Amino acid sequence: MTPPPFFLEDLVPGAIFRTGTLTVDTAAITAFAAQFDPQPFHLDPVAAKTSLFGGLVASGWHTAALTMRLLVTSELQLAGGLVGLGITDLRWPRAVFPGDTLSAVIEVLTVQFSASRPERGTVKLRTTTINQGGEPVLMMTSVQLVPRRTSGQPEENPEAHD
Template sequence: MQYQEFHIGQIFRTKSLQVTSENIKEFASEFDPQYMHLDEKKAGEGRFGGIIASGIQTLAISFKLWVETGSYGEDVIAGTAMNNIRFLKPVYPGDELYTIVEVIDLQEKRNQTGIVTVTLSTYNDKEEKVFVGDLSVLVKNENRIQE
């Protein structure tokens, strides 16, 4: 979708994705090698009672689910900002995540572009919000006269 096709308050819901122990460990071993993501025994003795997904992995999954809706399509140019990132609850192996996306801001720019800002709110299969964050991207705006 191009800039002019988005409107404030617009809501999207993504498909779901199940998080597995294997992909938690694979992600963590490369990007967040801490015991609570890798060591079943030590994590089991800790405050979470087992391994949990890295917050960065939860953010990446949320973003992946949003992008896979195809809403930006080929009209996206680049990400410009991520703000108000909050990891609210741990994500465990077996959790099924989906994201609700709400358009919260639109800023028309020069050169046939605009910035679309959305809030990503990610939930597990128990309907508990596990992540929230704002994402801004630059997209094409064919209605804007080139300056």
């Protein structure tokens, strides 16, 4: 059973949503790196030992892509899907190592209705991806496009407005 998706009217600042978990292994880290970020500290466990990271770590873009995977399958199912307009802040406070299990917490920061586009608006979300020790590995603030349930059409669900 998939819960009904959220429209703009359903989202309030301060709301928190959680994701499932996923585990990343050496093969996944090196496969992503070979395709998108072929640097020794993402590809070669031996060369990585003498790098800044002290061992093989996932590309930051791999961590970002895994975070997207967690978001798409999270409790926060948005009507219209997850359509990002932009990111205003993206950091990787700690590297992701082979065997790490990641999950994310999503907080609604602001909800913005549009005067010119009554059928939709935007929501600003803060996403924090953590490892199995609760340490943040990625933090980002994103702006997502979200449809309104009503846009001057007859009310389908009046309770949502009270």
